Amino acid sequence: MSLFEQFGGKDKTKQLVDNWWEKKKPIAKSLSTTPERYDDPEEVEKIKASTFDHIRYVFGGSKKYDGRSLAEIHRHLNIKDQQFDELNMHFVKSLQEMKPKLPVFRAMAAEMQNLRPQIVFMAEEAKVGIHDPNECSADIKKVRERLGQNETPGGNVFDSTEEQRKFRVFIDQFFTRLD
Numbered sequence: 276m277s278l279f280e281q282f283g284g285k286d287k288t289k290q291l292v293d294n295w296w297e298k299k300k301p302i303a304k305s306l307s308t309t310p311e312r313y314d315d316p317e318e319v320e321k322i323k324a325s326t327f328d329h330i331r332y333v334f335g336g337s338k339k340y341d342g343r344s345l346a347e348i349h350r351h352l353n354i355k356d357q358q359f360d361e362l363n364m365h366f367v368k369s370l371q372e373m374k375p376k377l378p379v380f381r382a383m384a385a386e387m388q389n390l391r392p393q394i395v396f397m398a399e400e401a402k403v404g405i406h407d408p409n410e411c412s413a414d415i416k417k418v419r420e421r422l423g424q425n426e427t428p429g430g431n432v433f434d435s436t437e438e439q440r441k442f443r444v445f446i447d448q449f450f451t452r453l454d
Contacts, residue, residue: 279336
């Protein structure tokens with residue numbers, strides 16, 4: 276059974292996206308070069324539908340994702356680690372409010388953390404574009420090697436099992452604090 280199904284499928288994931296959207300909207304709006312689109316109900320529904328499609332794909336609810344890659348969507352926003360952490364924390368809080376079983380919670384939180392290299396870009400990366408492997412830094416090349424050229428979501432971007440363990444400890448502590 277996929278993580279998507281273990282979480283509760285389509286309806287529960289749509290609810291998660293709605294809850295997460297309300298928490299992350301002010302940050303997303305502040306990062307956008309077109310913040311007015313976040314006040315347009317039709318645009319918001321398009322963004323939420325795209326977010327749902329991507330989440331469904333990442334969590335195994337669909338074998339195919341036809342939308343733009345996360346890298347393409349986020350490249351121009353110049354999102355920093357701190358902003359990603361804040362957006363991800365809103366995801367974790369929204370997820371916790373849905374009260375999934377602890378193993379499902381941990382797996383979903385870890386999968387979202389694994390998406391960091393597709394969303395956080397250094398200024399150099401934003402300038403040259405993610406698809407130009409000849410003009411990027413060694414750090415960017417390392418991320419690409421870990422993700423694979425096709426930017427498959429859900430791959431393990433942790434350098435070691437120790438990094439993965441530390442993240443799981445963080446998630447456990449966060450989950451405990453919210454109880």
